[in-house]
Amino acid sequence: MKPSVAALVVTGAMLAAVCQPLGASSLTQAARPAPQAVASDLTQLPLTGEVLQETGIADTLADLVDDDDIGDDIVGEAGAASSTSSASRHYGFLSRQGNSRAPVARWNPCTSIGYRVNPTGGGSGATAEVKVAAARLRASTGLPLVYRGTTRVVPGKGTAAYPNDTQIVIAWSKPGVTRYLPRARQGQYAVAGYGGGSWSTGYDAKDRKWGRFVRGYVVLNGTYHFAHGFGAGPRYGWQGTRGQLIMHELGHAVGLDHTSDRSQIMYPTMTRKRAVYGAGDRTGLRYLGRANGCLYLTPR
Numbered sequence: 001m002k003p004s005v006a007a008l009v010v011t012g013a014m015l016a017a018v019c020q021p022l023g024a025s026s027l028t029q030a031a032r033p034a035p036q037a038v039a040s041d042l043t044q045l046p047l048t049g050e051v052l053q054e055t056g057i058a059d060t061l062a063d064l065v066d067d068d069d070i071g072d073d074i075v076g077e078a079g080a081a082s083s084t085s086s087a088s089r090h091y092g093f094l095s096r097q098g099n100s101r102a103p104v105a106r107w108n109p110c111t112s113i114g115y116r117v118n119p120t121g122g123g124s125g126a127t128a129e130v131k132v133a134a135a136r137l138r139a140s141t142g143l144p145l146v147y148r149g150t151t152r153v154v155p156g157k158g159t160a161a162y163p164n165d166t167q168i169v170i171a172w173s174k175p176g177v178t179r180y181l182p183r184a185r186q187g188q189y190a191v192a193g194y195g196g197g198s199w200s201t202g203y204d205a206k207d208r209k210w211g212r213f214v215r216g217y218v219v220l221n222g223t224y225h226f227a228h229g230f231g232a233g234p235r236y237g238w239q240g241t242r243g244q245l246i247m248h249e250l251g252h253a254v255g256l257d258h259t260s261d262r263s264q265i266m267y268p269t270m271t272r273k274r275a276v277y278g279a280g281d282r283t284g285l286r287y288l289g290r291a292n293g294c295l296y297l298t299p300r
């Protein structure tokens with residue numbers, strides 16, 4: 001299903017998008033933060049003056065908590081839907097921002113994609129869960145994600161550059177510390193997680209134009225405590241798990257948008273289901289991965 005992205009704001013060459021809620025349980029969505037400065041990406045971008053675009057989605061707590069699910073047992077739903085072919089249609093691409101003709105942004109699958117974890121504030125076992133989620137992402141995309149260790153970097157905080165071997169950072173933080181987790185305005189929910197990335201133009205072996213990710217960002221709000229692991233999660237209280245949230249935000253960081261099918265990990269609301277990528281998630285992830293071949297900086 002196409003995600004509901006309604007607003008496009010063009011600032012120079014940068015795109016900003018405001019994501020609309022997908023369902024009744026999605027009450028608010030924060031605007032996407034300002035684009036990332038280009039300078040920190042120069043080590044990876046030999047093309048002088050190339051402008052990066054950035055996209056991402058800030059998932060507010062309203063999006064992530066599905067009141068309808070509280071007390072309901074929907075565990076069977078995810079597994080059943082994942083095995084049906086109709087569910088495989090449910091995915092979208094983040095870079096398109098509502099424009100179906102825009103090139104799809106993806107990672108170059110032909111070079112290692114290093115990721116680091118800043119587990120401070122993430123609770124026990126945070127790094128181990130990121131590794132599990134990344135392994136599942138790697139299995140579904142074929143992208144060569146490689147764990148490089150921990151880091152103190154928090155995406156969107158200060159000017160600290162990523163280490164040279166690192167393209168994606170997954171960090172926990174608090175609202176107000178990083179621009180990806182803005183403080184909640186009065187009466188609004190805080191952002192519980194953010195996932196996205198920056199990309200420039202890339203070309204495949206047939207000179208088709210794509211977006212080519214150079215940076216990925218995942219920031220999780222450490223003041224919210226979800227159940228650990230990848231199981232169905234609690235029957236009462238916050239639905240879903242930390243594992244489900246990590247997999248969801250990592251999905252954004254490799255270019256997936258939301259989908260309206262609740263059995264998918266990219267459904268914008270945390271629901272009570274096992275944290276495994278669904279059929280739609282996997283269709284989208286396959287497209288974003290090795291299946292579409294290497295990306296180059298210039299046409300062949």
Ligand SMILES: [Zn+2]
Pocket residue numbers: 057058059248252258268
């Ligand atoms: Zn999301």
